[in-house]
Amino acid sequence: xxxxxxxxxxxxxxxxxxxxxxxxxxxxxxxxxxxxxxxxxxxxxxxxxxxxxxxxxxxxxxxxxxxxxxxxxxxxxxxxxxxxxxxxxxxxxxxxxxxxxxxxxxxxxxxxxxxxxxxxxxxxxxxxxxxxxxxxxxxxxxxxxxxxxxxxxxxxxxxxxxxxxxxxxxxxxxxxxxxxxxxxxxxxxxxxxxxxxxxxxxxxxxxxxxxxxxxxxxxxxxxxxxxxxxxxxxxxxxxxxxxxxxxxxxxxxxxxxxxxxxxxxxxxxxxxxxxxxxxxxxxxxxxxxxxxxxxxxxxxxxxxxxxxxxx
Amino acid sequence: xxxxxxxxxxxxxxxxxxxxxxxxxxxxxxxxxxxxxxxxxxxxxxxxxxxxxxxxxxxxxxxxxxxxxxxxxxxxxxxxxxxxxxxxxxxxxxxxxxxxxxxxxxxxxxxxxxxxxxxxxxxxxxxxxxxxxxxxxxxxxxxxxxxxxxxxxxxxxxxxxxxxxxxxxxxxxxxxxxxxxxxxxxxxxxxxxxxxxxxxxxxxxxxxxxxxxxxxxxxxxxxxxxxxxxxxxxxxxxxxx
Ligand SMILES: Cc1cc2nc3c(=O)[nH]c(=O)nc-3n(C[C@H](O)[C@H](O)[C@H](O)COP(=O)(O)OP(=O)(O)OC[C@H]3O[C@@H](n4cnc5c(N)ncnc54)[C@H](O)[C@@H]3O)c2cc1C
Ligand SMILES: Cc1cc2nc3c(=O)[nH]c(=O)nc-3n(C[C@H](O)[C@H](O)[C@H](O)COP(=O)(O)O)c2cc1C
Ligand code: FES
Numbered sequence: 035x036x037x038x039x040x041x042x043x044x045x046x047x048x049x050x051x052x053x054x055x056x057x058x059x060x061x062x063x064x065x066x067x068x069x070x071x072x073x074x075x076x077x078x079x080x081x082x083x084x085x086x087x088x089x090x091x092x093x094x095x096x097x098x099x100x101x102x103x104x105x106x107x108x109x110x111x112x113x114x115x116x117x118x119x120x121x122x123x124x125x126x127x128x129x130x131x132x133x134x135x136x137x138x139x140x141x142x143x144x145x146x147x148x149x150x151x152x153x154x155x156x157x158x159x160x161x162x163x164x165x166x167x168x169x170x171x172x173x174x175x176x177x178x179x180x181x182x183x184x185x186x187x188x189x190x191x192x193x194x195x196x197x198x199x200x201x202x203x204x205x206x207x208x209x210x211x212x213x214x215x216x217x218x219x220x221x222x223x224x225x226x227x228x229x230x231x232x233x234x235x236x237x238x239x240x241x242x243x244x245x246x247x248x249x250x251x252x253x254x255x256x257x258x259x260x261x262x263x264x265x266x267x268x269x270x271x272x273x274x275x276x277x278x279x280x281x282x283x284x285x286x287x288x289x290x291x292x293x294x295x296x297x298x299x300x301x302x303x304x305x306x307x308x309x310x311x312x313x314x315x316x317x318x319x320x321x322x323x324x325x326x327x328x329x330x331x332x333x334x335x336x337x338x339x340x341x342x343x344x345x
Numbered sequence: 346x347x348x349x350x351x352x353x354x355x356x357x358x359x360x361x362x363x364x365x366x367x368x369x370x371x372x373x374x375x376x377x378x379x380x381x382x383x384x385x386x387x388x389x390x391x392x393x394x395x396x397x398x399x400x401x402x403x404x405x406x407x408x409x410x411x412x413x414x415x416x417x418x419x420x421x422x423x424x425x426x427x428x429x430x431x432x433x434x435x436x437x438x439x440x441x442x443x444x445x446x447x448x449x450x451x452x453x454x455x456x457x458x459x460x461x462x463x464x465x466x467x468x469x470x471x472x473x474x475x476x477x478x479x480x481x482x483x484x485x486x487x488x489x490x491x492x493x494x495x496x497x498x499x500x501x502x503x504x505x506x507x508x509x510x511x512x513x514x515x516x517x518x519x520x521x522x523x524x525x526x527x528x529x530x531x532x533x534x535x536x537x538x539x540x541x542x543x544x545x546x547x548x549x550x551x552x553x554x555x556x557x558x559x560x561x562x563x564x565x566x567x568x569x570x571x572x573x574x575x576x577x578x579x580x581x582x583x584x585x586x
Contacts, residue, residue: 065552
């Protein structure tokens with residue numbers, strides 16, 4: 035597709051993930067990828083991370099799920115998904131036949147859940163999985179693993195045993211020491227870290243009709259441009275603690291955001307909330323990045339990263 | 346790079362105030378076809394998320410929307426002028442399924458917007474219909490219906506109309522209490538009913554699951570997205586909160 039300069043290889047020992055471009059659609063903002071075709075051109079995507087998949091089908095949360103805030107949004111979808119079995123039966127064949135590169139994002143309540151999904155991913159020759167240990171929207175489960183390094187080490191190790199493809203662990207920014215978590219993940223055998231998931235947030239809207247106040251509120255995960263400084267901070271912390279590749283995300287919506295994430299230590303990117311504003315943002319960014327590199331004579335993405343990090 | 350289907354840039358060819366806090370906007374674009382009940386979602390650069398609006402008419406590549414001033418998004422739109430450009434995704438969702446049955450159209454408040462388009466389509470197909478709207482006050486009233494209720498509830502007279510005019514199907518759009526009432530009345534009279542729902546949206550194209558409502562189908566509860574599976578649903582399938 036003519037974007038040869040953007041070829042990206044994420045590598046940890048013998049595990050390799052080849053990406054057409056370093057730009058990946060973030061989990062939860064593309065569904066299962068097969069529904070998005072009217073709106074995007076997948077040729078410019080490195081990959082797309084699926085909606086978080088659990089062992090059993092989940093209905094997600096009742097009530098309002100979206101709350102807009104200045105520079106971002108709060109969501110409490112609650113991991114609504116079809117369940118891994120239905121995914122394998124109904125969605126996987128579509129993705130494979132359309133040759134859409136994807137990363138299976140997974141979540142669970144217990145270590146056993148994660149192991150079973152990882153096993154199914156292995157059996158179905160899924161090239162990469164992203165383990166969500168950090169969803170702020172469900173009451174039990176993945177949240178706890180994401181917040182302490184022993185739990186995270188154990189979880190990653192068990193998943194590694196079941197799965198021999200490219201293993202990405204996605205970290206939560208809702209922690210006091212992300213370096214410890216990152217180190218635990220690397221030590222347990224993960225091939226890459228993606229960061230960050232959404233921040234915990236509370237949106238409140240108070241209306242007054244002249245007599246009475248009315249309140250609307252949504253508690254959930256904050257995403258979008260407003261979280262970028264936190265995400266950059268986290269990526270830089272992680273970079274200082276580990277050597278494995280980092281997939282950076284959090285508020286990316288324009289070309290210079292990519293440069294900032296590279297500078298903090300990211301090797302590839304995910305784009306989430308910005309898709310809701312511009313459904314073709316991923317291909318637009320890939321295109322702009324390529325254009326920038328051609329115009330300024332960068333040989334490849336590796337050279338671009340090196341030059342940015344020298345700054 | 347291939348242009349994305351469904352992603353349009355249009356030019357405002359007319360914008361005017363038509364009632365208290367209510368504007369009408371005509372947008373010229375390459376969109377040629379849409380069904381009543383479908384919507385467009387407009388980019389408001391001052392907001393994170395797009396804003397969804399029902400298509401109130403589409404004729405010769407001109408989309409009409411009617412909108413009520415609510416907050417920063419609609420204020421931005423109201424501030425636009427002739428010749429300004431707007432970016433939007435369209436046509437989104439599934440609209441009303443037109444049946445060859447004597448129809449009652451119920452539009453409450455700004456819910457009149459898609460009903461005007463529906464009425465036009467019914468008339469094109471020579472389907473007999475009666476259109477009732479309701480508004481909070483006289484200065485908020487928008488024209489175009491056969492009967493307008495001001496102040497009271499649009500629901501009050503529905504049963505009489507159904508009996509008098511031998512109505513076989515109701516189509517409706519408006520706030521939840523009205524839609525719920527319409528569904529109850531149609532159930533009582535054992536007639537079909539389709540309602541257009543609203544929910545705060547993020548992606549507006551069916552992928553984020555932010556706008557779901559509960560439906561009951563074959564005794565099972567399922568989540569349906571308002572933006573893609575809807576916004577129009579069979580009244581009897583909706584599980585009200
Ligand atoms: C399918 C659909 C069709 C609609 N058609 C019309 C129409 O024809 N005319 C009209 O006036 N209004 C329509 N609306 C409602 C309209 O989208 C909201 O009034 C508008 O988004 C408010 O934006 P704001 O920034 O001015 O107000 P805000 O201050 O942001 O919000 C005011 C209220 O509007 C609603 N709202 C806010 N953001 C969104 C969003 N992203 N998606 C949906 N609702 C939101 C919420 O209930 C909120 O409390 C429709 C909504 C939907 C879902
Ligand atoms: C509506 C929505 C749903 C999400 N669902 C998931 C999910 O299922 N699994 C996951 O790992 N992250 C999920 N995320 C988090 C995003 O993948 C991403 O980490 C986060 O939104 C930050 O990036 P952004 O600022 O570009 O959106 C979701 C985010 C949003 C906005
Ligand atoms: S708004 Fe995303 S699914 Fe409807």
